[in-house]
Amino acid sequence: MSAAPAIAAVDWGTSHLRIWLLDAKGAVLAEKRSDEGLMALQRSEFPVVLDRHLRSMGVADTLPAIVCGMAGSRQGWIEAPYLTAPAALTDVLDRAVIATGSVREVRIVPGIAQRLPEAPDVIRGEETQLAGLGDLIGKGRHLVCMPGTHCKWVEVEDGTIARFGTWMTGELFSVLSTQSILRHAVAAVDAGVTLDNRYFRDWLIQALSAPADMTAQLFQIRASALLFEMSPKDASAALSGLLVGTEIASAAAKFGRGRSEIILVASGRLQSLYAEGLKAAGHTPKSVDADRAVCAGLFEAARRHWPLQHGVPA
């Protein structure tokens, strides 16, 4: 039966858990999302939560599960120790560690550490998305931009993660718009910044040309609300444009020299905002959906650990 799942693919992050059931060719049969992320769980709860969700999806206890993300961190289900960069993506997938406590076989993909004193950094979850890009990054040198709470820019060379950096853009947006004096000026985070707000582009362009001035520009958002009655929605778009522009200017200067094409792994609004930002900075973004990428990476990892075949629904 082609509709029977062959693997449960799990992206288990800090604040969210997402489960996909994939068939033997990697196609998505079903999906489930929950906010039972790392922060909401005790160590012993990970296998319980996973098995409960999979049973509610009608899945047999024999179906294996492949996991990526913060569930593999020291505070997670079990630590899947970092591989050190440079690291081949196939090695990363092969090193998925066994997690015990579930009724089923479970493996967790490790993260990657860049152990350079001048540029220490870590990745956990994005390595699986990168592995899911397949032929797109199999040969040659590529630059990949992966927006999110902690945005990753990764240089991949012949299927190996060569070096990377992290820009705290998403977290800055969230913390500044809710915890700083900007909360008086900026609309609630979930208001949602969109491209049709011209303030996004105006502040983006400004930041691209003067990324070193970000902490001064921040206060100008507050002052614009005080002196020029900038609306909360416009202020939110300005803050987003300022932070995204600052990130792209900094990251492109570090990694993007002489490179026009940048692979953008993102979904939804983030995808459109970053595509606009990359274009404004003179790059050519090539977009890949982030969910598709992580599913493909998890499937590839599973394929390397289990002889995937169509299971039997419970």
Place this chain on the structure above:
Amino acid sequence: MSAAPAIAAVDWGTSHLRIWLLDAKGAVLAEKRSDEGLMALQRSEFPVVLDRHLRSMGVADTLPAIVCGMAGSRQGWIEAPYLTAPAALTDVLDRAVIATGSVREVRIVPGIAQRLPEAPDVIRGEETQLAGLGDLIGKGRHLVCMPGTHCKWVEVEDGTIARFGTWMTGELFSVLSTQSILRHAVAAVDAGVTLDNRYFRDWLIQALSAPADMTAQLFQIRASALLFEMSPKDASAALSGLLVGTEIASAAAKFGRGRSEIILVASGRLQSLYAEGLKAAGHTPKSVDADRAVCAGLFEAARRHWPLQHGVPA
């Protein structure tokens, strides 16, 4: 009696209230601090709180009070509307508005607004410190650096505030070290960063040379804790150095071109950290104590509104 107060000088900010009793020559006779700042008070409480403190200091109800800071904002005691920059410091002092409700005469010094669409900004409190610098900035062009929650850099020309900018350095330090993922790496804010911690200087130097990379450097503090076991105290010093260095690089590029001397108005640890930062950036800081400056500015304002004479203790 030379020990009798001639004026109550009040710096009333967002989170703190400070009262000094000054004699007829501006010398400090007594001081009181409280955390009854703007955020802790309803509008009607301002006169009550002021009169209570002054009575507890043994002051007659006839002693006038001069106030600067957020007490003059729209959310404060009474709004002392912004003057528009460029603004002469003497005009600012002369425009102190009458605040009612107290048993005594009270005036509040207004803030200054920079109503430029390309650089909107506001100041409230620092204008009084600037007025307190007296002859130091009376003639010629001067650049003044005023660290704090919202750091102000002000260009003063022949006693007139010509232009200024605000860097949110202090608030970023506070918000990031308590509300972001960096809270896992960084020691509590009140641990206190000092110059003898080499991480302050190392991260400062790095930021001075690459201020556009601040949001990426932030995450490297987290990664240094994970990969190289950077201690919370060192991480706190690194965060401080990173933010101060980013500010100085950005502000000096905007205001400091071809200028070596910069007047630094600060107290305590902030004074030493910024002096180090300015020197590392090739400038010559000339330090003025921030408390002395605000007292002198408030005294000068009072002198312009009342015939100051020695009062009689209650």
